[in-house]
Ligand SMILES: NC(=O)C1=CN([C@@H]2O[C@H](COP(=O)(O)OP(=O)(O)OC[C@H]3O[C@@H](n4cnc5c(N)ncnc54)[C@H](OP(=O)(O)O)[C@@H]3O)[C@@H](O)[C@H]2O)C=CC1
């Protein structure tokens with residue numbers, strides 16, 4: 001079986017560490033290099049938890065791609081750097097798999113155009129957990145029948161972006177089928193800023209941040225005399241790895257950008 005040469009950005013992070021393990025245990029994957037903005041010139045094995053992994057570290061992503069023969073680039077960093085990294089990968093003819101959240105609509109459009117021009121695949125997935133993808137799909141189905149919905153996403157307190165990428169994607173998917181509606185009382189007023197959360201097409205999104213949490217989301221629908229709650233919980237980062245693997249395997253055969261794992265699961 002031919003090896004897929006992979007570069008990971010953010011290898012010391014919570015997701016990056018898990019992704020390094022995934023590459024290590026997958027027979028046809030090879031970790032060719034990592035991108036880490038702090039440890040240029042070192043080896044991954046210099047750090048705790050990476051025993052025996054003599055993989056070169058680059059801080060400059062362009063230099064990394066010049067010196068490394070890679071097929072797939074996995075980004076698990078921050079919204080600030082994810083876009084730059086993804087564009088650099090595409091410029092070097094390397095297919096990105098992006099887990100980093102916080103990309104704007106404009107970012108996605110720009111990347112879609114680059115992929116089309118270069119005929120290169122790219123997967124951007126706000127959530128790699130299969131259960132979360134199903135939760136979004138079920139919520140989209142329910143959104144056809146309920147136009148009143150509140151999305152409550154709950155995450156660990158180290159998370160940089162709010163609302164979560166998953167919550168944004170869920171709202172986008174529901175908006176595709178939901179009868180547009182401004183929810184709540186016509187005359188409702190916030191007596192404290194933010195009490196009703198963020199608004200997307202009249203729906204409301206609430207972001208909870210607490211130590212002890214990992215990644216959770218509940219989508220609540222209501223109509224006369226009934227509510228429906230759809231909930232997903234990730235209890236560890238291993239929950240995201242089968243989705244990363246599916247994305248890496250799939251991106252090798254894509255020549256366009258795919259936004260959301262729901263577009264590639266069978
Ligand atoms: N799609 C999905 O299923 C999931 C997506 N995520 C998303 O993945 C991203 C990472 O999450 P998480 O692992 O929890 O975050 P962490 O903060 O644990 O990890 C981010 C890592 O990226 C490093 N980093 C920051 N800037 C750069 C840069 N310019 N170049 C290389 N490395 C950099 C950080 O280093 P340092 O700390 O030293 O600055 C850190 O090690 C987030 O956007 C999160 O929302 C998370 C879980 C699931």
Ligand SMILES: O=C(O)C1=N[C@H](C(=O)O)C[C@H](O)C1
Pocket residue numbers: 101126127128155159160163164165166167214215216
């Ligand atoms: O930062 C996280 O942890 C997560 N981020 C993603 C998001 O913003 O939706 C996916 C998952 O919820 C975990």
